[in-house]
Amino acid sequence: MAVVIDRALAPPSPSRPRTSSGQRAAHDHPLWFLIPALAVLTVFFVLPxxxxxxxxxxxxxxxxxxxxxxxLENFRSLLSNGSLADALVVTMVYAALVAVFQNLFGLVLALLLERDTAVNRAVRVAFFVPVVMSALAVGYIFQALLKPEGALNQILGFLAGRTVEIAWLGSTTWTIVVVALVHAWKWMGLSMLIYLAGLKTINSEVIEAARIDGAGWWKTFLAIRFPLLAPAITFNVATALLGSMNGFDIVQATTAGGPGGSTELLNIWVFRTFGQGLFAQATTMSLVLFVAVTVLAFPVIRTLRRREDVL
Amino acid sequence: MKNPFLTVVAAATLAAVTLTACSDPGAGDAGEPATASDWPAQDADLNGITLTVWAAQNSNKVPESVVSAFESSTGATVDVVTIPDPYEQSVQTKVATGDKPDLAFWQPTASQLTALNARTNLQPLDGAPWLDSYSGDLRGITGILDETRYAALITTPAVEGVYYNKQVFEQAGITETPANWDEFLAVARKLKGENVTPFFDFGAGTPWATQWWVQVQLADAAKDGLWERVNQNQEKFTDPTIQKAIDSYQGLIEEGLFNQNLKTATFEDQGAALLAGEAAMAIQVNSFFGQLQSLADTDELNEKIGFFPISPSGNVGTFIPDQSNALVAFRTGDAEREAAARQLLSFWLGDGYAGFVEAQSTVSLQDAVPTPAGVPQALLDVHASLGDAVGSMQALAVANPDLYLNLGDLIQGTKTSQEVAEATQAQFAELAKAIGTEGF
Known part of the structure; x- marks a missing residue:
């Protein structure tokens, strides 16, 4: 999916002067230069x-x-035994939660760390570290932290002055929220970075004009900065939403789809079914995922892009 | 398409797709199944030959001693490659894409041999030189699919049964281990009356031990041909026999006979709890004992942990050979390496076997090779129970549905016991159909 998103969101490249472009383009960068990249793309993306x-x-x-x-036998059996609907609903809920949390955290961090001080620079790096960490490692660490006898409960117990034994990953209703928070925590550094870049592109004269007009921080943010962040929001929401629909590693490491199947994303289902040897059924489900992501990607990106038109 | 380049790319893609679209990459060019294989001498020279053995994270140390003895006696090189967990899924995926080792650890049950497409991918091991050395009935107990032997049993197959804390039993004044299911429950209720947690099971993570509770209750029915009927679609998981076993598991949970943290406990918690006497009993298999061995030495285990098999009407165990118990030899298409793989197996279960059981400190499967002294008593009891044990679902059913996951859902409350049976039956039917079983 990353390929599609990148292409959809890339800024339009400045068009070259049309005069004699064919001749010069063929000379400067002949099309066969594309062959290595296309070969890789074909073998690892198109063919699969x-x-x-x-x-x-x-x-x-x-x-x-x-x-x-x-x-259509595979589709029929997926539909009839309810696993398609279940996994699709779980995946959508998870993706929506991740998109909300990741953007909220990223935006708040960007606003907090906006000024270029030495401390802020160091803290930005600290918040970016989870992005480059292995997702499985993150998952296993949180699994340990969130155990009933894990560190989080011990800290809470220390503060509350009594034993706390909340099973953070044991609720069939709330665990999906907890896992979405973990996912958002891992990727919030990336959102932060993009929001920071977005904030930097806002013309300081506009901000200054607003200040002279008597707008406070909150008013400036709501009326000027947030609307002007639209391109960053497009990118962040789209990547968070579509990336978490393809989610697997963090969920596998924390809950493996449990408790009671309440966090069984499409990809976890695909993994489990493939492991049973039912390759065709697993492939069918991953096709469904592909279609779902595609169907969702276009309207989401179109809607978000339309927000940018006011700029 | 105006752009000639794009046309070429599109055409090439299309050609590649059409050429390869409907061939199984795992099938290779294995051709007809081999007939009677020849068995090279155990010490035949194998200089310059490299064999690859796939092992799981919990079995990769098993071959160490036997492999080095084989290397020095034949000149072969043997690479033991660890395949990450979940082992079975990873191996199946690799084999599906055409990647095969020479040998691999594998669960020798019919359902798991089917999952590897044994007829195409594995070497038949009929007429192997070591078969006559097995003690008692071990020769025929497992490793066979459609009357062809595909797996070599190297260690004692796992048995589902009750591991209990001897000291907890003693303190509660229980001197005799239960002789049937009713007595087993009576003991549990007596313990509960004395504020001891009778049973420990785990519902978090992958709750794979849940299924033992249902399977041991089916031991009598299994003896009576339950799984044959299930295989022919004449009996279903939703029919009374299996449904009742699931209902009764739920009943035990509702009665409060299990640990309080059943929903959130993990496999690691189970071993620690039994050893510490926080719970009295757990229905488990040999790998659980392996976990205990990593927590305590043989003396402590002999002092604290005992084992007895259980079934509705008596003390019949349910055997479930697992991946660390056996090896399969792959048909790689290279006759020399295939013969070398068979040679390694005959050495392993031949001249090398005494050294192997000694190094592994495990029960010997051969009369001629004595079991080493350091083997814990519970393991000896497990092995002794094999004699009259019946096959588990994994051993006798054609497919292995995710019964344990569905039972995990039961623990978490997202499935009722009827839904557990329905979901398991649906998965079983789906797998049986994919396998091509008659009646599905």
């Missing part, structure tokens, strides 16, 4: 995606060597 479509309509499994066409 195409296969994803093909295998979803077969009975491919680990149990036999032959693969035959199965029509």
């Amino acid at each position: 995606t195409v296969f994803n479509f093909v295998y979803a309509f077969t009975d491919w499994s680990s149990f036999k060597s032959s693969i035959s066409f199965a029509g």
Whole structure:
């Protein structure tokens, strides 16, 4: 997905003068320069995606060597046993929660660390560290912290003066929120960075004019800075939403889809089913995920881009 | 398409897709199944040959001693490669993409051999030289699919049964271990009356031990052909036999016989709790004892931990061979390496076996090789219970549905016991259909 998003969000490149462009372009950067990149893209992105479509309509499994066409059988069984609807709902809820939390945290951090002081620079780095950490490592660390006898409860117990034994990852209702918070925590540094960049591009004259007009910090933020952050919001919301729909590692490490299947994202389901040897069913589900992400990506990005038109 | 370059790329992609679209990359060019294999001498020269053995994180130390003995006696090089957990899923995925080792640790049950597509991917091991050395009934207990042997059993197969804390039993004045399911529950209720937690199980993470509670209750039915009927779709998980076992598990939980933190406890908590006497009993398999061995030495284990098998009507164990118990040899298409792999197996269960059980401190499967002295009593009891044990779902059913996960959902309250049976049956039918089982 990253490829699609990058392309959709990349700023339009300044167009070259049309005169004699064909000649010079062919000379400066002949098209065959693209071949290595395209080859990699084809082998690792296009082909798997195409296969994803093909295998979803077969009975491919680990149990036999032959693969035959199965029509819509896989879709029918996914729909009839309810696993498609369940996993889709969980995935959507998770993605929405992550998008909200990650952007909220990122924006707050960006506003707090906006000024270029030495302390702020160091703190920015600190908040960016989780972004480059292994997602599985993050997941396992939080799993340990959030255990009933884990560090978080011990800290709470110390503050409250009595034993606290909250099973943070044990609620079939709230655990998805906790895991979404962990996901947002890991990626908030990236959102922060992009919001910081967005804040920096705001013309200081506009801010100054607002201040002279008597607008306070809050008024300036609501009326000027937040609307002017629209491009950063587009990028952050789209990547958070679509990235967390593809989420797997953090959830696998913290809850593995539990408790009671309440955090079983599409990808966890795909992983589990593939492991059972039902390759075709797993492929069908990942096709559903692909379609869901695509179907969601276009309206979301279009709507967010439209917000930018006021600029 | 005006751009000639894009046209070429599109055409190439299309060609690649059409050429490879519907062939299983895992199938390779294995051709017809091999018939009677020849078995090289155990010490035949193998200079210049490299064998790869796949092992899981909990079995990668098992081959150490036997492999080095084999290397020095034959000149072969053996690489033991650790495949990350979840082992079975990772191996299946690799094999599906055409990546095969020469040998791998593998659960020798019919359902798991089917999952590897044994007929195409594995070497048949019929007529292997070590088969006659197995003690008692061990030769026929497992490793066979459709009357062909595909797996070599190297250590004693796991048995589902009750591990209990001897000291807790003693303090409660329980001198005899229960002789059937009713007595087992009577003991549990007596313990609860004395404010001891009778049972410990775990519902957090991957709650894989939940299924033992249902399976041991099915031991009598399994002896009576339950799984054959399930395999033929003549009996379902939703029919009374299995449904009742699930209901009764739920009943025990509701009665408060399990640990308070059942929903959030993990596998690691279970071993620690039993050892510390915080709970009296756990229905578990051999790998649980492995966990105990990492927490305490043999003397302490002999003093504290005992084992007895349980079934509705008596003390019949339910055996479930696991991945660390057996090896399979792959058909790699390289005749020389395939023969070398068979040679390693005959050495392992032949000249190298005494050294192997000594180094592993494990129960010997052969009459001619004595079991070393340091093996804990509970493990000896587990091995002794194998004689009249019945097969588990994994051993006898054609497919292995996620019964444990569904039971985990039962613990968490997201599934009722009827829904557990329905979901398990649906998964079983789905797998059986993919396998091509008649009746599905």
